[in-house]
Amino acid sequence: MNVVAFEREQDNREWSEKELNVLVAAFGTMAPRTGRKTGRKTGRKTGRTWETGTTEQGDAQFYLLGPLPEQSCEICISRIGKRYILEDGSGRLLFEHRNLELVTLHAKAAVPSTSWLMVRVITLWCAVRNTIQEKVEPLLVEGEELFVQFVPQLAALA
Amino acid sequence: MKRDKQQDVFADRPAANAVPDVKQLRKMAGDWLKRRRADAELSQADLAARLGLKYYTFISQVENGFSRVPTEIMGAWARELGLEPAAFARHLLMYYEPEMHRLLFGAESK
Numbered sequence: 649m650n651v652v653a654f655e656r657e658q659d660n661r662e663w664s665e666k667e668l669n670v671l672v673a674a675f676g677t678m679a680p681r682t683g684r685k686t687g688r689k690t691g692r693k694t695g696r697t698w699e700t701g702t703t704e705q706g707d708a709q710f711y712l713l714g715p716l717p718e719q720s721c722e723i724c725i726s727r728i729g730k731r732y733i734l735e736d737g738s739g740r741l742l743f744e745h746r747n748l749e750l751v752t753l754h755a756k757a758a759v760p761s762t763s764w765l766m767v768r769v770i771t772l773w774c775a776v777r778n779t780i781q782e783k784v785e786p787l788l789v790e791g792e793e794l795f796v797q798f799v800p801q802l803a804a805l806a
Numbered sequence: 807m808k809r810d811k812q813q814d815v816f817a818d819r820p821a822a823n824a825v826p827d828v829k830q831l832r833k834m835a836g837d838w839l840k841r842r843r844a845d846a847e848l849s850q851a852d853l854a855a856r857l858g859l860k861y862y863t864f865i866s867q868v869e870n871g872f873s874r875v876p877t878e879i880m881g882a883w884a885r886e887l888g889l890e891p892a893a894f895a896r897h898l899l900m901y902y903e904p905e906m907h908r909l910l911f912g913a914e915s916k
Contacts, residue, residue, distance in 0.1 A: 720874070
């Protein structure tokens with residue numbers, strides 16, 4: 649006799665190992681769990697940590713926390729029934745779906761990352777360099793040309 | 807009578823001799839909010855619905871001490887708990903911005 653293995657209803661209390669693996673794979677490198685040794689070096693870089701909790705009704709919640717000293721929630725992923733809810737630290741609903749991987753993708757996009765900061769810094773540097781090239785360099789060239797024109801006359805006077 | 811009850815409600819405050827960090831203070835605020843919600847006999851879902859939130863997960867986020875009550879809904883949050891908004895905001899400021907609270911209300915809050 650064959651027994652069909654139906655999908656078991658999820659336990660509301662805790663994140664399953666599978667779910668936690670997805671979440672840690674998405675955020676673990678940028679934020680080690682508070683007190684956990686693995687990945688701490690990367691966490692120091694971003695200053696982020698993560699923690700889990702539950703709602704009053706026992707729905708699992710995952711909090712990605714910002715750097716010290718505030719360590720306030722940047723994003724929160726909750727599981728209600730079989731739906732994953734993505735909110736920011738102000739309670740804005742950002743996304744909801746039954747697929748956790750999809751939710752974590754949206755969550756990662758919502759988190760300001762170092763690479764985003766690097767892009768801003770590089771853009772700013774390019775803008776400054778461009779301004780220098782356009783405004784300052786012509787003045788220097790002009791000064792140089794004037795100098796070249798006056799040098800023979802100055803030499804004659806001397 | 808109601809006034810006395812309100813005064814008791816706002817009597818909770820961080821211990822004067824301890825210097826809790828930001829996270830601890832937010833947790834204390836969350837615990838205080840949870841007690842006030844229980845006093846109002848509301849579930850997280852009830853409060854979320856009254857505040858116009860689609861899910862009650864944010865109420866949990868705040869009560870677990872990971873986020874603050876946003877300023878824009880602080881008044882509504884207070885009213886739904888049956889508390890006076892100004893006193894509610896002032897009490898939360900003690901946890902969220904203790905130095906600001908000390909500067910604004912200093913001696914009278916002790």
